[in-house]
Amino acid sequence: MTSASLPLSIGLPTGSLQEPTLALFAKAGFQISGASRSYKPAVDDPELVVRLLRAQEISRYVEEGFLDAGLTGRDWIEENGSDVEVLCDLPFSKATAAPTRWVLAVPNDSSLRTLQDLQGKRIATEAVGLTRRFLERHGISARLEFSWGATEVKVPDLVDAIVDITETGSSLRANNLRVLATLLESYPQLVANRAAWADDWKRAKLQGIMILLQGALAARDKVGLKMNIAKNELQNLLTALPSLREPTVSPLAQPDWVAVETVIDEKVVRVIIPQLKSLGAEGIIEYPLNKVVY
Numbered sequence: 099m100t101s102a103s104l105p106l107s108i109g110l111p112t113g114s115l116q117e118p119t120l121a122l123f124a125k126a127g128f129q130i131s132g133a134s135r136s137y138k139p140a141v142d143d144p145e146l147v148v149r150l151l152r153a154q155e156i157s158r159y160v161e162e163g164f165l166d167a168g169l170t171g172r173d174w175i176e177e178n179g180s181d182v183e184v185l186c187d188l189p190f191s192k193a194t195a196a197p198t199r200w201v202l203a204v205p206n207d208s209s210l211r212t213l214q215d216l217q218g219k220r221i222a223t224e225a226v227g228l229t230r231r232f233l234e235r236h237g238i239s240a241r242l243e244f245s246w247g248a249t250e251v252k253v254p255d256l257v258d259a260i261v262d263i264t265e266t267g268s269s270l271r272a273n274n275l276r277v278l279a280t281l282l283e284s285y286p287q288l289v290a291n292r293a294a295w296a297d298d299w300k301r302a303k304l305q306g307i308m309i310l311l312q313g314a315l316a317a318r319d320k321v322g323l324k325m326n327i328a329k330n331e332l333q334n335l336l337t338a339l340p341s342l343r344e345p346t347v348s349p350l351a352q353p354d355w356v357a358v359e360t361v362i363d364e365k366v367v368r369v370i371i372p373q374l375k376s377l378g379a380e381g382i383i384e385y386p387l388n389k390v391v392y
Contacts, residue, residue: 104145104299105144105145105146105147106145106146106147106166106167106294106300106303106304107146107147107148107149107164107165107166107167108146108147108148108149108165108166108167108168108169108307109148109149109150109151109156109159109160109165109167109168109169109170110123110130110148110149110150110151110156110168110169111150111151111152111153111156111169111170111171111286112137112150112151112152112153113152113153115153115171115191115286116133116150118190118191119169119286120133122188122190122311122314122315123311125314125317125388125389126307126310126311126313126314126388126389127310127388127389128141128142128143128146128310129141129142130142130148133150136150137149137150137151138150145303149165151168153170153171153174154170154174154177154178154224156168156169156170156174157170157174157175157178157180157182157289158178158180160180160182160289160290160291161178161180161181161182161291163291163293163294165291166290166291166294166300166304167185167288167289167290167291167294167304167307168288168289169188169286169287169288169289170286170287170289171198171284171285171286171287172187172282172284172285172286172287173198173200173225173228173263173282173284175287175289176227176228176282177225177226177227177228178227179227180289181292182289182290182291182292183289183290183291183292183295184287184288184289185287185288185289185290185304185305185308186287186288186308186311186312187285187286187287188285188286188287188288188311188312188315189285189315190285190286190315190318191265191285191286196265197283197284197285198263198264198265198283198284198285199263199264199265199280199281199282199283199284200225200228200261200262200263200280200281200282200284201261201262201263201264201270201277201278201279201280201281202216202221202229202232202259202260202261202277202278202279202280202281203250203253203259203260203261203262203270203275203276203277203278204253204254204258204259204260204275204276204278205253205254205274205275205276206274206275206276207274208253208254208258208259208276210258210259210278211278212278213236213238213278213279214236214238216233216238216240216258216259216278217238217239217240218239218240218241219240219241219257219258219259220240220241220243220256220257220258220259221240221241221242221243221257221258221259221260221261222242222243222244222245222249222252222253222256222257222259222260222261223242223243223244223245223249223260223261223262224244224245224246224247224249224262224263225261225263225281226242226244228261228281228282229242229261229281230242232261232279232281232282243257245260249261249262250262250269250270250273250275251273253275259278260275261281263284288304288307288308288311290304309391310389312391313388313389313390313391314388314389316389316390316391316392317387317388317389317390319363319364319365320361320362320363320364320387320390321361321362321364321367321384321385321386321387322359322360322361322384322385322386322387323358323359323360323361323362323367323371323374323382323383323384323385324357324358324359324381324382324383324385325357325358325359325374325379325380325381325382325383326350326355326356326357326358326379326380326381327355327356327358327377327378327379327380328354328355328378329354329355329356330354331377331378332347332356332358334377334378335358335374335377335378335379336358338370338373338374338377339358339360339362339370339374340360340362340363340366340370341360341361341362345358345359345360346358346359346360358379361387361390367384371384
């Protein structure tokens with residue numbers, strides 16, 4: 099560790115991703131406070147400095163070295179054309195674990211049916227660069243207009259089509275829109291400035307953060323189970339027991355009994371606990387997990 103390396107600055111997104119991002123960092127072990135009052139919140143790690151910024155801006159500040167690293171969507175990295183080191187995908191979003199999608203949408207009753215029908219049409223979007231490159235790849239020339247928000251309400255009165263981000267599709271359905279094409283699927287990504295990544299201390303720090311964040315996401319839908327069972331019933335239980343890896347089997351003070359511990363998907367717990375009980379398991383304990391590191 100060198101004084102020149104400290105601290106590591108990282109940009110986190112404001113807006114719809116702010117709360118799930120802070121919750122993910124908390125599960126990974128980083129408590130960030132004051133985020134509702136300042137774009138410079140406090141973090142309980144003296145080796146970190148956190149800045150809260152619009153997701154649209156983070157990759158530019160990382161590329162230019164104003165930040166060492168950042169968490170932002172793949173979509174905004176591509177929109178900005180940012181030259182950054184992509185460390186990993188982090189599959190989470192504001193509502194689900196599914197990726198968000200940038201889609202080209204038109205009114206349900208629109209006569210536009212194919213991409214080629216967009217020749218010469220007006221399209222509103224916040225992701226102008228992303229949309230322009232998509233249309234160029236398909237040989238389409240259209241008039242693109244930057245949209246400051248509420249893009250879905252601009253068709254058909256102001257524009258012929260929109261390119262907007264969707265997670266569940268509910269907003270599109272509510273505004274009587276149908277999808278003509280998907281431009282991009284996007285997860286948040288952890289990215290680093292290339293010079294920061296070349297710094298030994300900062301690279302090691304970022305690798306540690308990446309492991310913790312991925313571990314927190316891996317634990318999201320899993321729980322731990324502990325139970326005791328007689329040795330002569332163990333094989334039947336192991337056959338029925340789903341496991342992340344092989345279950346851990348440990349001896350107990352009572353020589354004819356063992357303890358079994360495993361990690362399983364939370365959604366199967368309500369089904370499997372009665373089965374485990376019927377197979378002879380006793381003292382069954384379910385407990386939550388913060389991180390699962392593979």
